Amino acid sequence: MPDLEQPSREAVSSVLSFYGSQLTSHATMLVGFIVAFFTLVQARESILGIGVPQWVFEFVAFTVVLAVVYSVFRVALYGSLSGVLMHGLMNAYGEFLKTEKVRRFDHAKVNEFAAYELITYTVARRFLYNPRGYESKRAQRWVGFIVQLPMIFSLVIASIFTTIMFGWSMEWISALFVLGLGVVLTNVLLSALLAVPQPKLPPS
DSSP, X not given: OGGGSSOOHHHHHHHHHHHHHHHHHHHHHHHHHHHHHHHXXXXXXXXXXXXXXXXXXXXHHHHHHHHHHHHHHHHHHHHHHHHHHHHOOHHHHHHHHHHOOSOOOHHHHHHHHHHHHHHHHOSHHHHHHSOOEEEXXXXXXXXXXXXXXXXXXXXXXXXXXXXXXXXXXXXXXXXHHHHHHXXXXXXXXXXXHTOOOOOOOOOO
C-alpha cells in the first residue's frame, strides 16, 4: 500500500493544530487556576470568618491545586506529542503503519503514530502516559482505566501540597480517605461498566 507509507500534509497539519489548541487551552486554564489558588489563600480568613468549615475550604483549595498539577501534565503531554510530529521521520511512520491492525482515518493514524513514538522511545513519559488497563471478558478487548497515572500523581501531589500548607486535621484526613476510596472504586467500576464490545467490522 504505497499510499499509506507517508502521512498527508493535511493530516499532519490538522493534528498539529489540534495539539496547539489543546496546549493553548490547558495553558490558559493553568494560569487561571494559579490565580484562583492565590486569591483563595489571600481570602482564607474572610472565607472562614463567614462560617465556612475548615475542611470545606481545604477541599476547595485541594481541588484547585489538583487542577493546576493536572493541567501541567496535559501541557507536557501535548507539547511532547507536537515535538514527535515536528521531528518525526518518514521511515518511522512507515514502520508504525506495519503494526496497525485496524483501518483509521488519516488524522487518527498520525495521532496514533505520535502517541506510539512517545511511549515507545521515551522512558519517563512512557511510564507517565502509557495507558493502563486490562483485558475485559465482557467487551472482549483491552479496556483502559478511567483514571490514569497523571491523574493519580496529581491527586497525590495536591494532597501533599495542601496538607503541608494547611496542616493535618481529622476532618481533612477523613476527606482525603473518602476521596481516595472513591477514586479507586470509580476507576474499577466505571471501567468495567463502560466496557462494551467493539462492533465487528466487515472484511475489507
